[in-house]
Amino acid sequence: MAGIGSQRRCASVILQQFGFAPFRGILSPEVFVTAAREADCAPKRQRPLIPEVVAWLMMYVGLQTTSMTQGLAQAWGLVRAVCPWLHQGCVSEEAFCQARKQLTIGFWRTLWGHLVRRFEATFAPAMLWKDTFRLLAIDGADVDLPNTPAVVRFFGKPRNGKGEGRQPQAKLVALCSVFTGFCVAFKFIAKPFTEHHALRHLIRRLRRNDLVLMDRGFFSLRRHLAHPATWGPFPHAALRSARRLRQAPTAFG
Numbered sequence: 001m002a003g004i005g006s007q008r009r010c011a012s013v014i015l016q017q018f019g020f021a022p023f024r025g026i027l028s029p030e031v032f033v034t035a036a037r038e039a040d041c042a043p044k045r046q047r048p049l050i051p052e053v054v055a056w057l058m059m060y061v062g063l064q065t066t067s068m069t070q071g072l073a074q075a076w077g078l079v080r081a082v083c084p085w086l087h088q089g090c091v092s093e094e095a096f097c098q099a100r101k102q103l104t105i106g107f108w109r110t111l112w113g114h115l116v117r118r119f120e121a122t123f124a125p126a127m128l129w130k131d132t133f134r135l136l137a138i139d140g141a142d143v144d145l146p147n148t149p150a151v152v153r154f155f156g157k158p159r160n161g162k163g164e165g166r167q168p169q170a171k172l173v174a175l176c177s178v179f180t181g182f183c184v185a186f187k188f189i190a191k192p193f194t195e196h197h198a199l200r201h202l203i204r205r206l207r208r209n210d211l212v213l214m215d216r217g218f219f220s221l222r223r224h225l226a227h228p229a230t231w232g233p234f235p236h237a238a239l240r241s242a243r244r245l246r247q248a249p250t251a252f253g
Contacts, residue, residue, distance in 0.1 A: 012063050017127050019078045020056055031114050034206060037118040039106035049099035051107065053079055058100060069093055119182050127177045129211065136184060140173040140195045143188075155190050173198035175205060178213065 014022055036042040043050055060075035061068055072108035076090035120127070129135040145151050147167040158165040173195050174186040185205040187198035206212065 014045065015060060015063065015078065020082045023059075024082050026115070026118065027111065031111065035110035035114070036103075038110050041102050041104050041107050048101075049091060049095065051103060053083055053086065054096070054099045054103060055111070056098060058084075069098075072096055077101050079089050087231070107198075116184060123180060126180050127182070129179070133209050133210050133211045134207065135213070136175055136206075138173065138175050138195070138199060139170050139214075140198065141160045142169050142191070143172050144168075145170055145247075156192070158191055171195070171198070172227045175202045175212075 029052055032050075032055060033042070036051040041051065044193050056073050056079045057072060061071035072093060073090050076086070080086045125132050125251070127129070143157055145168045152168050155168040155170050157168050171189050172186060172194070173189065175184045176182065177184060183228055185202050187201045188199050217231065
């Protein structure tokens with residue numbers, strides 16, 4: 001998915017040049033405290049690896065292609081710049097993994113919900129086509145996963161004519177804004193399932209006046225559709241498809 005790949009590179013550049021300060025302006029410490037409290041994973045006693053610190057470390061390590069040990073060492077200094085109470089030496093990989101396990105899926109869902117609400121409150125007009133339709137696109141990308149026994153058992157490894165792949169893979173299917181590139185919603189599924197399985201979940205996020213593109217090359221339409229001179233009547237067939245998509249959640253139960 002070209003859009004996601006470019007955004008990942010952009011985030012890595014910002015992190016390297018400016019650290020976590022710009023991102024902390026979006027996700028404040030109070031947001032992490034609220035998310036941990038609502039997900040019932042707030043620490044019972046004071047410790048350096050509070051949910052905010054663990055989350056920033058995870059985000060940095062996830063963006064890097066180095067090993068976890070190298071990623072932690074690089075991230076620790078960046079996190080320490082915005083969380084000065086942390087000691088100078090980086091925590092061990094074991095301590096990080098233990099703290100990571102404490103963050104539940106509810107914690108991450110709360111953080112994601114905050115991001116989506118704040119983005120739309122700030123940039124909602126930039127997501128619209130003809131100042132009316134929220135133009136979205138759905139596409140998927142294969143994601144390499146850690147080669148651990150538990151992950152292999154759940155997701156499996158891809159196979160082809162040459163045999164089994166070296167590491168497990170999953171499919172990330174995202175619902176993105178065409179004009180801004182922002183990911184409105186996503187679903188993570190095992191490779192044997194098609195993108196249509198993820199679509200059953202993602203269409204529940206659609207609203208009235210949403211238009212969804214489901215084909216390759218949709219991000220190449222940004223400049224074309226964003227320019228008023230190119231606007232023409234939207235095909236009636238596409239509008240009918242959009243209405244069917246909007247009603248589909250009830251059909252899927």
